[in-house]
Amino acid sequence: MTVSPTAExxxxxxxxxxxxxxxxxxxxxxxTQAVVTxxxxxxxxxxxxxxxxxxxxxxxATVVDPGMGLIACAKADExxxxxxxxxxxxxCTAASKRRPTGWMGGQxxxxxxxxxGNALTDVRGGLPIRxxxxxxxxxxxxxxxxxxxxxxAAAVLAAAGADRTE
Numbered sequence: 001m002t003v004s005p006t007a008e009x010x011x012x013x014x015x016x017x018x019x020x021x022x023x024x025x026x027x028x029x030x031x032t033q034a035v036v037t038x039x040x041x042x043x044x045x046x047x048x049x050x051x052x053x054x055x056x057x058x059x060x061a062t063v064v065d066p067g068m069g070l071i072a073c074a075k076a077d078e079x080x081x082x083x084x085x086x087x088x089x090x091x092c093t094a095a096s097k098r099r100p101t102g103w104m105g106g107q108x109x110x111x112x113x114x115x116x117g118n119a120l121t122d123v124r125g126g127l128p129i130r131x132x133x134x135x136x137x138x139x140x141x142x143x144x145x146x147x148x149x150x151x152x153a154a155a156v157l158a159a160a161g162a163d164r165t166e
Contacts, residue, residue: 034134035065040160041072041137044129047156048141049076059143059152060084066135068092068119079143086142090126090149092119095138100165101126102146125149130163 036044041063052059058076060083065071068091075084093101102124104112109122124146129137141153157165 033066034131034136036063036071036129036136038071044139044156044160045072045074047159048139048152049074051152051155051159052076052141052143055144055148055152057144057148057152059141059149060087061142061156062087062091062140063129063137064088064091064095064140065137066095068096068138071137076143083142086121086123087125087140089119089121090123090140090142091138092126092140093121093138094126094128094140095135096120098128098135100124100128100150101140102150123149125153127153127157127165129157130165131161133163 044063045061048059048061052061053076058078058080060073060075060079062073062084063071070088073084073088075087090101097120101122104122112120112122123142125142126138126140127150128135129139139153139156141149141156143149144152154165157163
């Protein structure tokens with residue numbers, strides 16, 4: 001059975017798309033973003049491994065920039081095999097969310113890792129790195145309990161003179 005359009009069902013042709021007056025091109029501009037230097041990142045990673053060893057915990061540590069780009073990472077000789085990846089995810093979450101990991105609750109703690117392809121995590125042990133109020137990246141520590149990892153990360157940033165993170 002074929003249905004012919006009636007006056008009630010027929011559609012009128014679409015009007016032509018409105019043309020905008022030529023908008024002026026935006027002025028080209030750059031923005032400045034604070035980023036932890038490679039030397040600082042390597043120092044933070046070394047401090048994390050040393051603090052873990054002092055506590056008898058072989059840890060992995062990662063430092064990323066505010067855009068989650070890797071700057072430095074290392075794992076202690078006896079650190080677990082998945083700790084380096086976990087520390088990276090903690091660092092990425094702390095940098096991108098600009099707050100310590102472990103604050104999410106309920107559904108968000110499950111859906112954020114899934115939605116980010118497991119790039120982000122809510123496991124404690126990640127802290128944003130700030131100097132003079134400027135976000136320079138994220139630090140992630142993995143290898144102990146969540147409390148151990150969070151305490152080691154906080155001790156590292158305190159020893160390096162970074163802003164205190166709550």
